[in-house]
Amino acid sequence: xxxxxxxxxxxxxxxxxxxxxxxxxxxxxxxxxxxxxxxxxxxxxxxxxxxxxxxxxxxxxxxxxxxxxxxxxxxxxxxxxxxxxxxxxxxxxxxxxxxxxxxxxxxxxxxxxxxxxxxxxxxxxxxxxxxxxxxxxxxxxxxxxxxxxxxxxxxxxxxxxxxxxxxxxxxxxxxxxxxxxxxxxxxxxxxxxxxxxxxxxxxxxxxxxxxxxxxxxxxxxxxxxxxxxxxxxxxxxxxxxxxxxxxxxxxxxxxxxxxxxxxxxxxxxxxxxxxxxxxxxxxxxxxxxxxxxxxxxxxxxxxxxxxxxxxxxxxxxxxxxxxxxxxxxxxxxxxxxxxxxxxxxxxxxxxxxxxxxxxxxxxxxxxxxxxxxxxxxxxxxxxxxxxxxxxxxxxxxxxxxxxxxxxxxxxxxxxxxxxxxxxxxxxxxxxxxxxxxxxxxxxxxxxxxxxxxxxxxxxxxxxxxxxxxxxxxxxxxxxxxxxxxxxxxxxxxxxxxxxxxxxxxxxxxxxxxxxxxxxxxxxxxxxxxxxxxxxxxxxxxxxxxxxxxxxxxxxxxxxxxxxxxxxxxxxxxxxxxxxxxxxxxxxxxxxxxxxxxxxxxxxxxxxxxxxxxxxxxxxxxxxxxxxxxxxxxxxxxxxxxxxxxxxxxxxxxxxxxxxxxxxxxxxxxxxxxxxxxxxxxxxxxxxxxxxxxxxxxxxxxxxxxxxxxxxxxxxxxxxxxxxxxxxxxxxxxxxxxxxxxxxxxxxxxxxxxxxx
Amino acid sequence: xxxxxxxxxxxxxxxxxxxxxxxxxxxxxxxxxxxxxxxxxxxxxxxxxxxxxxxxxxxxxxxxxxxxxxxxxxxxxxxxxxxxxxxxxxxxxxxxxxxxxxxxxx
Numbered sequence: 001x002x003x004x005x006x007x008x009x010x011x012x013x014x015x016x017x018x019x020x021x022x023x024x025x026x027x028x029x030x031x032x033x034x035x036x037x038x039x040x041x042x043x044x045x046x047x048x049x050x051x052x053x054x055x056x057x058x059x060x061x062x063x064x065x066x067x068x069x070x071x072x073x074x075x076x077x078x079x080x081x082x083x084x085x086x087x088x089x090x091x092x093x094x095x096x097x098x099x100x101x102x103x104x105x106x107x108x109x110x111x112x113x114x115x116x117x118x119x120x121x122x123x124x125x126x127x128x129x130x131x132x133x134x135x136x137x138x139x140x141x142x143x144x145x146x147x148x149x150x151x152x153x154x155x156x157x158x159x160x161x162x163x164x165x166x167x168x169x170x171x172x173x174x175x176x177x178x179x180x181x182x183x184x185x186x187x188x189x190x191x192x193x194x195x196x197x198x199x200x201x202x203x204x205x206x207x208x209x210x211x212x213x214x215x216x217x218x219x220x221x222x223x224x225x226x227x228x229x230x231x232x233x234x235x236x237x238x239x240x241x242x243x244x245x246x247x248x249x250x251x252x253x254x255x256x257x258x259x260x261x262x263x264x265x266x267x268x269x270x271x272x273x274x275x276x277x278x279x280x281x282x283x284x285x286x287x288x289x290x291x292x293x294x295x296x297x298x299x300x301x302x303x304x305x306x307x308x309x310x311x312x313x314x315x316x317x318x319x320x321x322x323x324x325x326x327x328x329x330x331x332x333x334x335x336x337x338x339x340x341x342x343x344x345x346x347x348x349x350x351x352x353x354x355x356x357x358x359x360x361x362x363x364x365x366x367x368x369x370x371x372x373x374x375x376x377x378x379x380x381x382x383x384x385x386x387x388x389x390x391x392x393x394x395x396x397x398x399x400x401x402x403x404x405x406x407x408x409x410x411x412x413x414x415x416x417x418x419x420x421x422x423x424x425x426x427x428x429x430x431x432x433x434x435x436x437x438x439x440x441x442x443x444x445x446x447x448x449x450x451x452x453x454x455x456x457x458x459x460x461x462x463x464x465x466x467x468x469x470x471x472x473x474x475x476x477x478x479x480x481x482x483x484x485x486x487x488x489x490x491x492x493x494x495x496x497x498x499x500x501x502x503x504x505x506x507x508x509x510x511x512x513x514x515x516x517x518x519x520x521x522x523x524x525x526x527x528x529x530x531x532x533x534x535x536x537x538x539x540x541x542x543x544x545x546x547x548x549x550x551x552x553x554x555x556x557x558x559x560x561x562x563x564x565x566x567x568x569x570x571x572x573x574x575x576x577x578x579x580x581x582x583x584x585x586x587x588x589x590x591x592x593x594x595x596x597x598x599x600x601x602x603x604x605x606x607x608x609x610x611x612x613x614x615x616x617x618x619x620x621x622x623x624x625x626x627x628x629x630x631x632x633x634x635x636x637x638x639x640x641x642x643x644x645x646x647x648x649x650x651x652x653x654x655x656x657x658x659x660x661x662x663x664x665x666x667x668x669x670x671x672x673x674x675x676x677x678x679x680x681x682x683x684x685x686x687x688x689x690x691x692x693x694x695x696x697x698x699x700x701x702x703x704x705x706x707x708x709x710x711x712x713x714x715x716x717x718x719x720x721x722x723x724x725x726x727x728x729x730x731x732x733x734x735x736x737x738x739x740x741x742x743x744x745x746x747x748x749x750x751x752x753x754x755x756x
Numbered sequence: 757x758x759x760x761x762x763x764x765x766x767x768x769x770x771x772x773x774x775x776x777x778x779x780x781x782x783x784x785x786x787x788x789x790x791x792x793x794x795x796x797x798x799x800x801x802x803x804x805x806x807x808x809x810x811x812x813x814x815x816x817x818x819x820x821x822x823x824x825x826x827x828x829x830x831x832x833x834x835x836x837x838x839x840x841x842x843x844x845x846x847x848x849x850x851x852x853x854x855x856x857x858x859x860x861x862x
Contacts, residue, residue: 045783176782182814186849198851205818208796208826213785213819220850 006106009053011351013102018414020046020095025420027088036083037076043091044073050098052179055240059105061112062098065120069094072130081130092421094123160259160287163252164196164223165234166277168262170204172244175216180241182218188237193226199276203268219246219266221276227252259283357407361594364404365697368595371397372695372718401595401695410450412490412499413441418454419461423486426465433483434469436461440490445497449589452569453499456562460501460585461486463559468505468583478580480504494677495591495613495728502584508577510534535575539563572679572729588679598696598715600723601674602689604653607723609696609715614728616675616682618690633738635673635684644673644684645735647726650710678728683735685726698725710734759791765803772799777808780816780843792823800832807838812846820856 023042030036047066054062069091075081097119104116112120167189171182189195201219205211224234231249238247248265250258263273277283371394378390416438427434445453469475469484476482489500510531517523517537541560566573570590577583591613598609619637634643673684698713705711712727765773772795780788795802804820806812827834836858839847847856 041786176815183846183849198849200817200821200850200852200855202818202821202825202855205822205825207829208793208822211789211822211826213789213815213822214782216814216818217822218814218818 006057009057010102010106012053013050014099016046016050017095017099017102018417021092021421022417024088024092024095025417025424027083030083030085030088040073040076040083044070044077047073047098048177049179050102054105055178057105059101061120062101062105065094065098065101065124068124068127068131072127075130087130090123090126094127097123160253160256161284162223162254163227164225165193165229165252166250166254166259166262167222167224167234168219168246168248168250168266169222169238170201170219170246170267171216171241172246173215173217174244175241177214177216178241178244182216182220185237185241186220186222189222189224189226189234192229192233192237193224195222196225197223197279199279201268201276219268256287259287352407360407361404364401365595367397368401368695368697369716369718373720374718376718398695405593405595406444408446408448409444410447411441412443412445412450413438415450415454415457416441416488416490419458419488422458422461423465426462430466431471432465432469433472434465435483435485437485437487438489439487443490443492443497445490445589446591449569452565453587453589456565456587457499457501459559459562460587461488464501464503464505464583464585468503468507470506474506478506492591493588493679495596495611496679497589497591499587499589500584501587502582504582507579507581507583508535508538508575509579513537532574535577538575539573574679593698595695595697598694598725599674600691600694600717601647601672601685601687602691603647603651603687606651606653607691607717607721608647608687609694609723609725610674610676610685611696611725611728612693614676614678616677619673619675619684621671621673621686637675637684640682642673642675642682642684643735643738644686645731645738646686648686648688650731650734676728676732678732681732681736683732685731685735696723696725759788761791761795768801770799771801771803773803773805775805775808777810779811780806780809780819781811781813782815785815785819789819792819796826801835802827802833803835803837805838806836806843807840809840809843812840812843814846814850817846817850817852817856821852824856 020043023039023046027036027039047069051063051066051070054066072081072087076083081087097116100116101120104112169182169185171180175182186195186198199221201221202217204217204219206217211217226234231251234249235242235247238245241247246265246267248262250262259277263277266273268276274283278285375390375394378386420436423434423436464486465484469486470478472482475484485504487500487502489502491498513534514523514529514537517534517540518525520540522537522540523529539559539562563573566587566589572588574586574588575583576586597612599612599615601608601610621635633645634641636642671686671688672690673686674690675682675684694717696715699715700713701708701711710727710731711724712730713725715723715725717723760773760775760777762773762775765771774792774795776788778784802823804823809816824834836856839856839858847853
């Protein structure tokens with residue numbers, strides 16, 4: 001089988017398995033029968049689809065394994081078995097096992113390594129207990145699966161008039177459940193030749209009450225005009241249903257005996273079959289009458305000759321077992337993707353090479369710069385038509401930009417859902433009752449970021465469960481409900497993404513942290529620390545507050561690694577806690593966009609860009625604001641202290657003090673403060689001129705400038721000039737630090753609300 | 757769900773309308789059968805509207821056949837009022853245009 005097909009199978013199996021996992025984890029309340037059965041249905045569907053697909057690729061290990069799991073699920077659906085916790089765990093481990101099998105099938109093909117094989121067998125044995133038999137039962141079932149019923153009829157010179165192939169199909173009850181679709185066989189036959197006539201035999205459909213809508217009762221009589229094909233080719237079409245279906249293929253001009261045998265073999269009443277065959281055009285009325293009237297006489301002979309004619313079903317098929325017609329596979333893969341769509345969860349997706357996306361984003365960046373240049377020129381020309389056209393174009397460019405950048409974004413919900421399982425397992429291990437609440441699952445993040453944040457998040461969630469949430473006994477004693485809650489939340493906040501993990505557990509004891517930190521020599525006695533600084537100690541290397549080290553967390557490799565991981569993504573991590581009430585850890589990650597909405601300002605002769613998301617407001621710097629003190633580095637902004645900084649001073653352009661005096665006198669060039677906000681802190685930058693919005697294509701700084709503080713990148717303006725992008729997080733901290741170090745008059749700090 | 761059930765359909769007293777839309781496939785048939793079964797004993801006339809069906813497969817067709825056969829057995833009225841393109845195509849592929857056809861009634 002082509003690697004590509006197998007890869008698609010594996011990708012889809014992966015999606016299906018994650019669906020299966022979700023279905024299993026939703027089975028939290030086993031007493032709710034409706035929900036449970038619904039979950040079991042979902043589970044059945046996913047396992048079933050995997051089985052169907054694996055069958056197409058001849059992955060027998062997977063087919064056999066899923067078949068047994070399915071059998072157990074069927075018993076549950078029928079009500080013969082009830083689901084218990086243990087069973088859910090067993091399904092979970094079989095899901096994992098299946099994942100490994102799929103992975104394995106990609107790499108090495110069919111032969112299992114010993115570990116996997118042992119796992120396979122032990123799981124199958126566990127399932128066999130539920131099936132109520134010893135493993136012998138499973139073996140017979142397996143045998144049943146592989147014994148076919150394919151019947152062949154030999155060509156004969158002395159045949160009927162019919163120039164078409166006649167194909168009789170009676171699909172097995174499980175055909176639909178096995179993921180096969182009779183209609184796709186018929187449409188595939190149309191690729192080989194031309195299906196002249198189809199008669200659907202619905203006689204086998206039982207009365208409504210006994211009708212099982214997922215079983216297949218259908219049969220077909222087909223006339224296929226395909227002079228250039230041969231029997232092998234036709235048999236191959238049905239290779240995957242031959243095991244439980246009755247298939248009979250009669251070549252054109254077959255001997256009349258073959259038809260007699262056919263009529264006898266088919267389950268329907270003989271007269272009716274005769275009529276159907278006539279209706280199909282397989283037999284003429286004369287031939288039919290002949291057959292039916294002489295039938296009694298020759299019955300014995302036919303049975304005898306029929307037995308002789310029986311050819312070993314598989315021996316004659318020249319083509320190897322595992323090989324499938326590409327078209328059948330294609331049809332099946334197509335069907336699979338349809339199924340995926342129906343499952344409602346995954347939107348239709350296509351897989352694209354990441355390099356292509358990257359080059360698209362680069363091109364869009366160039367497009368943005370190019371259009372900014374055009375706009376500038378259009379504005380200079382002052383042609384109103386041109387300007388209008390330019391306006392339209394810019395709007396489209398902006399849309400193209402947003403769409404292109406959105407391509408790499410994935411919702412974080414899937415990552416969050418993975419933790420449900422962790423919570424379930426860990427709470428079982430620790431004997432705690434814990435609920436995981438997820439919000440903001442639709443928040444979008446860059447795919448690479450999501451991949452990298454998974455492990456640190458996992459650690460934090462485990463930590464929250466293990467250290468955060470107390471045992472039910474302690475909780476009840478503390479007057480809380482026995483059930484602990486861990487919240488996972490994600491949201492956008494001024495140009496960054498915040499992921500919060502909070503628990504309603506015991507919280508962190510500051511005293512404990514301090515004692516421990518003293519112990520480890522991280523701080524010195526009598527050192528004055530703010531709450532934030534104390535909590536930050538948690539993230540120091542080798543720090544663990546848990547008194548007992550469990551197998552879940554608390555082994556010392558922990559929070560410091562988490563912090564390093566997050567910082568390597570240019571993120572920040574922060575902890576808040578209240579004793580007895582719980583803790584909240586916030587991870588703040590930058591939106592890694594290649595193109596942003598920027599706010600362009602001028603300082604001296606140079607242009608700078610402030611990410612627009614972080615700009616709160618712009619105010620004019622006048623005497624009223626800084627109380628007449630021109631050297632002040634803070635203003636009273638509606639009753640709040642707003643520390644600010646002259647960008648000119650920071651970038652070392654001119655001596656500031658004299659400049660202010662000059663510019664203040666000059667009305668044409670008033671100074672403005674751009675107020676920015678990051679992580680809840682506000683600061684202002686004094687600039688010479690506000691130039692307005694600008695689509696900013698971020699170009700990274702070259703190696704030489706990589707350690708430059710305060711600048712996060714550059715961009716090219718429409719005019720071709722280079723503008724620096726201000727690193728707001730860094731600058732905000734710098735402004736606040738310098739504010740803290742300098743003298744703040746007493747009366748001011750009394751009267752003002754400090755909000756940072 | 758992909759089935760809307762209307763009592764006194766088209767202001768005809770005692771007529772039960774089954775309006776199928778979205779998909780009529782192996783994934784829906786079990787639920788659909790249950791829903792249909794609930795109404796089966798209450799009415800003696802049924803009108804089926806398949807105009808909104810987007811995807812249909814053998815299981816869906818089989819469900820229709822079984823339903824029709826049951827009504828025939830119970831001597832009740834079955835009327836197929838509309839079929840979407842996908843249903844028509846599959847019905848034709850299966851050579852069932854005689855069995856399941858618009859205006860077809862018992």
